[in-house]
Amino acid sequence: MMQGKSSVNDYHYTRAKTKDSKTNFYYSFLFLPKKKREAIFTIYSFCRHTDDIVDENKDPIEARRQLDEWRKELDACYEHRPSHPITHALHRVSENFPIPKDYLHDLIDGMEMDLTCKRYPTFTELETYCYRAASVVGLICIEIFGYSSPHTKEYAISLGKALQLTNIMRDVAEDARIDRIYIPQDEIERFGYSEKDIFSGTYSPAFVELMQFQAERAQVFFDRALELYEKRDHHLLFPAEIMRKIYYRLYQKIVEANYDVFSNRICISNKKKLRIALKEWLGSRWRRVTRWNPAS
Template sequence: MKTDSTDHHITLKSNSSFLYSFFFLPREKREAIYTLYAFCRQTDDIVDREGPIEKRLRQLNRWEKELTRCFVNRVSNYFDTLKQVAERFRIPFEHFLELIAGMRMDLCHLSYRSFEDLKLYCYRVASTVGLMCIQIFGYRDPEIREYAVNLGIALQLTNIIRDVGADARMGRVYLPQEELAHFQVSREDIFEQRYTPNFYRLMDFQARRAREYYRLAGEHLPPGERKNMLVSEIMKNIYWKLLHKIEQEHFRVLDRSVRLSTPTKVWTALSTASQIQFGLAR
């Protein structure tokens, strides 16, 4: 199975933290991940590009229709390589549709009423990607699926915490409305970048919940599957450090973007790999 060079370009150009984990995969699996990541990136780009929401919804619907034509109706098109990956690693087609449904939520919802609503969004845009990835990584214990679901939610919650300010500048507030009301933080407080005591309490609550999902992911990772999940564990440790840094910087996320340095990401990837390969991981 050969990956389209475009997939390599899209993946490498993204400069995602995930790149630091992909290099530890054998070639066939790495190329499959590149193809999957390129699909996810391009789907996300449809949502994030400029233009009327109605136009982006039409583009997303066409994207889904073409994907279905290739996977279900077996019409050869742009998604041929992705279909080969899905067939080779037995990735259920439903996961792709769930991801697109999550992206559609991004266009139709600028906010979420409750955490249950937000959790569904996190599942669709992140956990489904994890469920697709574990098919490529390979596993034997079905409990790994719960690991992927919880880790996906943890990673997405970390993204939401990091991007509160950036999302607000696009008119989006992912933090649940019920929790904003509980902590007495208004949408205007976020739009106006007001670092109030209530805002800090709200963000501390968000961080503690994200940590709980990291813990749940760890509970569902059997020791015998750690090596298979090396890539996921690298992602987890990088994002865990990012969350810790956000906390150390007192949630200054409204007017800046907290990032990890490249050396920190590389060191985290290498140290995680060495710990797991030599059985030192907890």
């Protein structure tokens, strides 16, 4: 059928879009079985395309118009009428994995917040953003990975928030250049810092204390995710654990730099990401073998 042929091309499109990015996500999914890997690449491409609508449109009105069109395309996809390469691939994914459409709508809503909300008065508002921009992605991913424990959804939600808060810490300077400040306004004021200081890249004791507070919050979510992780599902969820370990290493590097995110952009080398991914994958295979080995 023609649809089958076009779906192969669509997966090539989504795989290329993901591979070209070389993000932390890419290294987390390298060792998945092909069917799941292609599904994850499709989800990543959907996320990236949504994000690009917001970031590459200088006119907020046009960006909102395109997001509305993208929402309609998502609905059409779930009604078996996709017309975009990404949603053609997504349609195939939705037939193989139980991904609720509402998760993808939440994701679009999260990206739209970057158009409507340049500041966050308190963590309550920021936590909503973290859920929509990151936790929802985790919820989608676990439907592809597979899981047995009901706690896995809470694991995905907590891990997503930990990752997003780590990104926010790393990207303070980069976000300020596009007039976005994700650190809650009440906390900036509480620690005697200011928006003006952020825009000028002022690295001071007040900034360090402010960032220590952000780091402590992120640590709570990392810890919560680890507590909720179901080890018996490690052969299924190892990509999520690769992501957690890559991001936790990034988190540690931010702390080790004493939160100086103004001087240099803190990152993890591709070689290090690959080592983490390979070690976790091998560990998942070993655990699976020993689990089913009567002699173990």
